[in-house]
Amino acid sequence: DGGITQSPKYLFRKEGQNVTLSCEQNLNHDAMYWYRQDPGQGLRLIYYSQIVNDFQKGDIAEGYSVSREKKESFPLTVTSAQKNPTAFYLCASSYSLRTGNYGYTFGSGTRLTVV
Amino acid sequence: GQQVMQIPQYQHVQEGEDFTTYCNSSTTLSNIQWYKQRPGGHPVFLIQLVKSGEVKKQKRLTFQFGEAKKNSSLHITATQTTDVGTYFCAGRKDSNYQLIWGAGTKLIIKP
Numbered sequence: 766d767g768g769i770t771q772s773p774k775y776l777f778r779k780e781g782q783n784v785t786l787s788c789e790q791n792l793n794h795d796a797m798y799w800y801r802q803d804p805g806q807g808l809r810l811i812y813y814s815q816i817v818n819d820f821q822k823g824d825i826a827e828g829y830s831v832s833r834e835k836k837e838s839f840p841l842t843v844t845s846a847q848k849n850p851t852a853f854y855l856c857a858s859s860y861s862l863r864t865g866n867y868g869y870t871f872g873s874g875t876r877l878t879v880v
Numbered sequence: 881g882q883q884v885m886q887i888p889q890y891q892h893v894q895e896g897e898d899f900t901t902y903c904n905s906s907t908t909l910s911n912i913q914w915y916k917q918r919p920g921g922h923p924v925f926l927i928q929l930v931k932s933g934e935v936k937k938q939k940r941l942t943f944q945f946g947e948a949k950k951n952s953s954l955h956i957t958a959t960q961t962t963d964v965g966t967y968f969c970a971g972r973k974d975s976n977y978q979l980i981w982g983a984g985t986k987l988i989i990k991p
Contacts, residue, residue: 805986806984807886807981807983808968809981867925868925868928869923869979871922871923873921
């Protein structure tokens with residue numbers, strides 16, 4: 766079955782460490798997105814990519830970096846510059862930035878905790 | 881920047897009662913989508929509305945898009961325990977293809 770796989774499900778980061786969250790999709794979607802969700806809140810866009818080797822900053826990109834070297838993969842690095850990284854991170858994809866009648870497909874998320 | 885306001889933040893209902901959540905945009909939207917996120921889970925796409933005044937139904941769920949394409953609602957009739965979760969709306973402007981998310985309404989079934 767096609768879908769989006771995020772790993773790991775839980776991640777613990779020490780102060781000053783960079784960590785990378787994995788996101789892989791086999792839906793043949795062109796567009797991919799990273800969102801951050803804090804408890805009891807909505808989704809805030811970190812980065813998005815419409816095509817391989819291209820990505821754009823979202824609303825809260827500071828302290829994060831991404832790459833899109835393959836259509837299937839869109840990893841997110843949470844750098845030490847992100848001062849409050851504890852959150853639930855969601856990766857999503859869609860056929861294109863203009864989804865037509867299709868919504869976004871989300872992965873099951875990564876819960877990141879700073880220890 | 882543009883916002884999509886969603887109310888209420890929480891709604892407590894007895895099982896069998898109805899539930900409604902509302903979204904309002906400051907500007908006209910080209911379309912609006914609705915998602916459901918179960919506790920501990922991830923958002924799942926429910927539906928997209930595109931036309932002015934559009935109404936769509938999925939079993940006990942009724943989705944509406946306002947005539948001015950600035951507001952939308954989701955109504956659940958006779959809630960069941962399986963309806964528990966947070967419902968999000970997400971709208972898209974004509975000139976900007978990014979989704980703008982509401983903050984969500986959490987549906988809680990009273991024991």
